[in-house]
Amino acid sequence: MAKALDEIALGDHACVVMDSDEQHWEIAAGFVAQGIRRHEKILYYDGGRSAEALLRRLREDNIDVEHYLRTRQLDMVAPEMTNQLWKLSLPEMAAVVARTVGAALAEGYASVRLTDEPAGAVHRPAGHSLAEYDRVVHQGVRGHPVTLLCQFERTDWPTSELTELCEMHSIEVITPAIYDDGLLRITRQAPFSTRVSGEIDFSNRHLVRGIIDKELDRALRTADQTDEIQVHLESLRFADVTTIIQFVQAAEGFPQSHKLVLYGVQPCIRRVLDRCGAGFTAQLTLREALAS
Amino acid sequence: MRFESTRTALPHRLVHRAAYYTSSDHLLEVAVPLVEDALRKDTPVAVIASSPTERRLRGVLGASAGLIHLPPPDARLRGSGQAVITQRYRVLRELTDWAGSVVVLAEHHPHRPGIQPSAWVEADAASNVALASLPITMTCLYPTELEYETVSAAVRWNHPELVDADGNVRPNPDVRTPSDVLTMFPVLAPPRLGPPDRELTFTPWQLIDLRTAITEETDALALSRPHAEDFVLAVNEVASNAVEHGYGVGLLQIWRQADRLICEVHDSGSLREPLPGLRPPHPSSPRGRGMWIARQLCDLLHVWTDARGTHVRLQASRA
Numbered sequence: 001m002a003k004a005l006d007e008i009a010l011g012d013h014a015c016v017v018m019d020s021d022e023q024h025w026e027i028a029a030g031f032v033a034q035g036i037r038r039h040e041k042i043l044y045y046d047g048g049r050s051a052e053a054l055l056r057r058l059r060e061d062n063i064d065v066e067h068y069l070r071t072r073q074l075d076m077v078a079p080e081m082t083n084q085l086w087k088l089s090l091p092e093m094a095a096v097v098a099r100t101v102g103a104a105l106a107e108g109y110a111s112v113r114l115t116d117e118p119a120g121a122v123h124r125p126a127g128h129s130l131a132e133y134d135r136v137v138h139q140g141v142r143g144h145p146v147t148l149l150c151q152f153e154r155t156d157w158p159t160s161e162l163t164e165l166c167e168m169h170s171i172e173v174i175t176p177a178i179y180d181d182g183l184l185r186i187t188r189q190a191p192f193s194t195r196v197s198g199e200i201d202f203s204n205r206h207l208v209r210g211i212i213d214k215e216l217d218r219a220l221r222t223a224d225q226t227d228e229i230q231v232h233l234e235s236l237r238f239a240d241v242t243t244i245i246q247f248v249q250a251a252e253g254f255p256q257s258h259k260l261v262l263y264g265v266q267p268c269i270r271r272v273l274d275r276c277g278a279g280f281t282a283q284l285t286l287r288e289a290l291a292s
Numbered sequence: 293m294r295f296e297s298t299r300t301a302l303p304h305r306l307v308h309r310a311a312y313y314t315s316s317d318h319l320l321e322v323a324v325p326l327v328e329d330a331l332r333k334d335t336p337v338a339v340i341a342s343s344p345t346e347r348r349l350r351g352v353l354g355a356s357a358g359l360i361h362l363p364p365p366d367a368r369l370r371g372s373g374q375a376v377i378t379q380r381y382r383v384l385r386e387l388t389d390w391a392g393s394v395v396v397l398a399e400h401h402p403h404r405p406g407i408q409p410s411a412w413v414e415a416d417a418a419s420n421v422a423l424a425s426l427p428i429t430m431t432c433l434y435p436t437e438l439e440y441e442t443v444s445a446a447v448r449w450n451h452p453e454l455v456d457a458d459g460n461v462r463p464n465p466d467v468r469t470p471s472d473v474l475t476m477f478p479v480l481a482p483p484r485l486g487p488p489d490r491e492l493t494f495t496p497w498q499l500i501d502l503r504t505a506i507t508e509e510t511d512a513l514a515l516s517r518p519h520a521e522d523f524v525l526a527v528n529e530v531a532s533n534a535v536e537h538g539y540g541v542g543l544l545q546i547w548r549q550a551d552r553l554i555c556e557v558h559d560s561g562s563l564r565e566p567l568p569g570l571r572p573p574h575p576s577s578p579r580g581r582g583m584w585i586a587r588q589l590c591d592l593l594h595v596w597t598d599a600r601g602t603h604v605r606l607q608a609s610r611a
Contacts, residue, residue: 269516
């Protein structure tokens, strides 16, 4: 069964196959943020040294990461520790799962959220396949208030093994994007709201311009319910001057009745916007990132 | 760093004149009437001159004359006429923003160390490009006996107006466009730096690697975050131009120095204009702003060409 990230429910054991870094961080941060909102204990088994990027994305999503790390509602398990898991025997793994869930509940949390990046299991350091470990983990969390998400980078796994792993999971998380080239990802958040994450440069700006124009055009055609077209730039980390000019010119092309609203513009992007005359464009408004 | 808006297209208003003097006393005889005339009209006067000349000018005019001192070019920019004029543009833009029209007197320095004569040609040609939209009347003061024919050519070709011995202004029939001038006297390569500390060939799809490399270097130099981000943007803009105009492949070279980072971007393309990015772009133009912004963001940006292609040196210094 395919589910969107926000449809994941308590007790689900889901998997997701990821094709780009931006998709990875979007999913990982979304899963963690959902757990924070539900007051769950969250254990993130970092297998790919992605903690820094994940925490950055959470901050971009206006989440007070330091607070949740300090209170240990969010526990980031270091790659060295995560990769040790794949050296355990199956009974040892079952014991670790039982101990981890028990300890989390003993801290007073009503439910637990686990997610892992099992790239270290690809080469089977203890001779067991990830599928074998996954069955053990599934048995271990059954009957407990645990939500589990297994994250698979497509490039890490042989196609046949990835297919088997996906088939083992009754739920596969889908995260549709309007555009994703590995450097930049564009997603639609709502009918008049688009999120642009990653970097825009000479290599992709001509494609991005077309997509953003189309999104804005589509929104304007159906925008009788709103006078604001929103573009969320919280995770846009680089844009070259030509791209920024295109944003400004897109806004200048809006009818006076509508505004292009850019949310969460990072300082480096904001400085370029200033240099490209964004402040003189009546139909362009910059706003702080929305609270997650 | 302050940035102007480029949303208003100012008409070309630079008046660029040359005046000659035979001696230091004669320099005062030429300069003082120009200053007095401007002050009578309540036009501020800015002076770019050697310390002795400025002192003598102030002595003759009196302390109440209110001359505005403009500092000499940053020593790190010497040898790059275009970089000197980029810096001068920022200062004069700020000055004209609050003062309106300004009269500028600029004294030629014949023996500034480390400066090739052709840098004067480059600087004068760059002035005609970069300062064109500023409300400035700039008179450059040259000795009659110029030591190099090159500098003499710079005077003849780069100044649309000449001030004669009686103080009268007349059009200069020998004036040429900056492009023509720099065709005759091409911009020189900067001094060589030896083998680079790091080198990277890039295509459009590897600009991300270039940005990563520059970020690592600015981190190592401990540049402030805004300064580092600005420098990454500047190098990226130059590199984007390189892959766009240089057959899709460019070369980045990096030199680490104690307090600065120097990068060069090379491609095999040619330039349509010899000094790209010096003129503030027209507000409605989607093109040409990247190089202009890159020049504003760097301590130094120097463009030159040769038979192998186009080359750009950029420099960021720790404050």
